[in-house]
Structures are given as C-alpha cells and as structure tokens.
Amino acid sequence: MTDASAAEPPAAELRVWGISGLPEITPGDHLPRLVADAARRAGVEPGDILAVTSKIVSKAEGRIVHAADREQAITDETVRVVATRARADGGTTRIVENRLGLVMAAAGVDASNTADGTVLLLPLDPDASAAAIRAAVEACVGTPVGVVITDTAGRAWREGQTDIVIGASGVRLLDDLRGSRDAAGKLLEVTAPAVGDEIAAAADLVKGKASGIPVAAVRGLARLLDDDAPGARSLVRPHADDMFSIGSREAYEDGYRAGFSAHAPEDRDRVEE
C-alpha cells in the first residue's frame, strides 16, 4: 500500500493544552517517567503529540555550565560560524550552526530560566531524548503517541522568535505534498509544510516563556504519527543547499578578499611565498 496520508484532509480541530504538575527538573531526574506521569494526569491519550521544551531535557541531562564559561561553551557547540555582529555591550553575537545542524544565536546556549551564574546547553541527542519520553508515555497511556523536543529560535527577515523542533520521535515533521493535488486539481509541486515546526509554534502559544509550563499536548494530528518518521535533522536544510548559508556581510568580505587577490596574482604569489 502506498502512503496516501499526504492527501488526507487535515484535522477538523486541534486542541493544544499545557501540562502542569511537573516538578522543577534537576540533573539526574528520570524525565521520561515524570513527563509520562504528568501526561497521564493531564488526560493525554493515544493519537496525541507532546511538545517538550528542550530546557527541561537539558536540565535532567545535567547540561549546565558556569556562566563564566558561556563563550567557551558556545565555541564548543559550534560547527560553523554563520554570522557575527558586535553588541552594544561590547560582546559579540554569534549566529552559528551547532552540532545538531541548527542555525541559532549563541549556538542555542541559553541563560534564561536557569539558576544564577549558570547557562544551559542543548540536549546531547534530542531525537533520543524524544524517543525515551515517547516510550515512557506510551507505556503509561497507550500507543501511539508522538513526542517533539522544542526550542526557541530567531529567523532571517522577520522579527521575534518562534519555537522549532530540535528532536522528534514518531511524528512526521515534513508533510510532503509534492505529487498530491490541491482543491482545484493542480499538482502541489513545491509544497512541503514543515508541520513539525508548526506544532512547536502552536505548543509555544500555550507554554509561553514566562509561565514555567514546559510541556504541551496537541490533539487532532494523529494523521502525522509515524513510527518510521525521521528525526529533527530532516528539517535542517544542508548548508550547501542554502541560499543564506552565511551572513551577507561575511559573504561580502569573503568575496572582497577573493576579488582583491584575483586582481593581483603577483601579490598573492608573494604572500604565499
């Protein structure tokens, strides 16, 4: 049987609610069990998707470093520098690709909602964390359940931040409509809604930043549950395919140096000697 789900009608209704009752998470806590208990008490059922803020995953994993080591932590998490800009406070904002493939300010190293003098690193393997939480929740409330791990990210071209998916288990994140037809019968050639990020965004509307509610449940998207769905890296565009793989100023400066050298091959030879 071919996968016909992309052409299914979308959910008629979505319900998104915050899951309260989780204790303050500290290193070593068994997060999957704590989330599963809270999810059961909050009425989570098979077919639901849980959106878990990465912060509590990081805390349970003990991914905490001293704030004094923040700049070094950002460097350690960095695979590739995408853009930098001097801040008014004398520091430098670094937009980088981190080891998860995510392009984020400060590599996703976060100083909010942590104890004074500390910063939080992103979870080591968010897909694995999502799978562990999913297994615990399914054991508790029944199967299937989907889990996404979310974090907050800025965007090019637009103000403000939205939540995105950085880890996932059991959820189709890209609702690939290429090959299916719209209501007028036309082929939807280039359309692939990033439903994973849309779920993260919807969940953020009930979790909020100032509330301390770190988990939300989403009901009405059982069509996206898929045991074989790939992890969160499937939403990362490889930087070779990306028209915005480095900042405009950085690209300009690279080009300037290349143009300058190209005009003066003798100079370049001299430098290389």
Added chain:
Amino acid sequence: MTDASAAEPPAAELRVWGISGLPEITPGDHLPRLVADAARRAGVEPGDILAVTSKIVSKAEGRIVHAADREQAITDETVRVVATRARADGGTTRIVENRLGLVMAAAGVDASNTADGTVLLLPLDPDASAAAIRAAVEACVGTPVGVVITDTAGRAWREGQTDIVIGASGVRLLDDLRGSRDAAGKLLEVTAPAVGDEIAAAADLVKGKASGIPVAAVRGLARLLDDDAPGARSLVRPHADDMFSIGSREAYEDGYRAGFSAHAPEDRDRVEE
C-alpha cells in the same frame, strides 16, 4: 496603567478549528460578509482570532493575472531582489522583498489553487483587508475579535514552509517580553515571541494545503487582542537590521567586484609609472 499583559500567564488551552461552508470565492465577492456568516455558523465568539488564507482575499480582490505574465508580475511586485538561483527547468527562482516587506520566493505570486492559466498576486493591503473582515465579524458575533491574513513562506536554514502573518487587525503579533521575568525571576532580555506567526502556523495545521479550508478560528488567546496593535509590517525586520538581507552568493559577488575594483587604482598607478 502600564501594559501588564506581557507578564500574564499564557492560555491554559488553545482550540483551533477549520471554518467550512465558505463558497468558492470569485472577484467582486463581499468577502468580509461571507467570512462573518461562516464564522457565526462555526460558533466563533468574542475573544476568538480568525486566520484567513490570503488566497481568498486575493481572489475576492480580483488579484488574478494570466500565467503567461507571471514573470512580469513577480517583477512588478518586487522591491528588492534578495537572491536568485537557476532552476532545473531553465527558469530562475527569485527570492525577493515584495512591496509588503515580505521576503518570499516569486514575491508571493502563487500558481496553486487557482484556475488553469492564471496566477494570484498577494492582496493589495492585507492589514486593511483584515480590518474589513474584523469589522464584519464583530458586527455579526460581537466584539472583540482578531483577524490575521496568512500566507505560506519558505525559510532560511530549514526545510519546508510554514504559514506567516501578512496582514492583521486587532491582534498583538509580537509578544514583547523584554523587561518581564521568567519563572526563575530572571529578566527575559531578548525574548519577543512572534505569536502572530505562531498563530498562522497553528491555523495551517487545520487548514492544510490540499483541503480547501481557507479560514480557521483560534480560541484561547484573548490576551493578545489589542485594538491598537500594529499591522503585519511590525513582524518584518528592516533589511538594514538583517544579517541575511541578501543571499550569500549575491553578497560574495558584490564583495568580489568591490575587492577587484579596489585593487585597480594601484594597477593604474603602476602602469603610469
């Protein structure tokens, strides 16, 4: 009284549902009245937010051009070319800033869900369209109601598309938390969730691309309703502030030319000696 709403707890629950029963929209239709009637029948109440797909606004406004004129239409809608790339079919994909300030492929000119041989331009003034729909809905179901006009856009760094807000009336789109405190009592210095885009994303999960459901209602975000909220351009980052204001290749080429020229005067000197 200062605005304390940014520090309010987020909605405990969100309900998002598709509004069916709208007729196929054609040029000249009184869209506000049609949406208001459908909203009333779908149980929309004061405090709710409607997310309206831009496509039906464009159709009602008659923003339809012949497909043969598509490339010219993209040019006409373009304020600034951001990046271009050759396609396999011999054409060129143009990522541009359009007259609404939005950075979009093909300036937002759309060939899906339209009659054969035609393409759709974005609405002329989506904030005004949102205001007109809002007035009609409020007259029908009571006040206050919020309205956002949504469209689908690609992103830098990430695969797939998400829906964003391109027009709005009566909804705070940026939930500026700067100055408020997190659950640990720390200042949230740089956090400003783009709740408008998160609403658009949540609505897309029930509207879908293949379904023909062009309007969704969102309940549970009455805290974001605000008569004085600015329009959708408030989510547009001015390109002078944007670290990704032009494509990496375009910036490199600009730099290359500048570097090449900068070297040229010395060559001229040398020749003159």
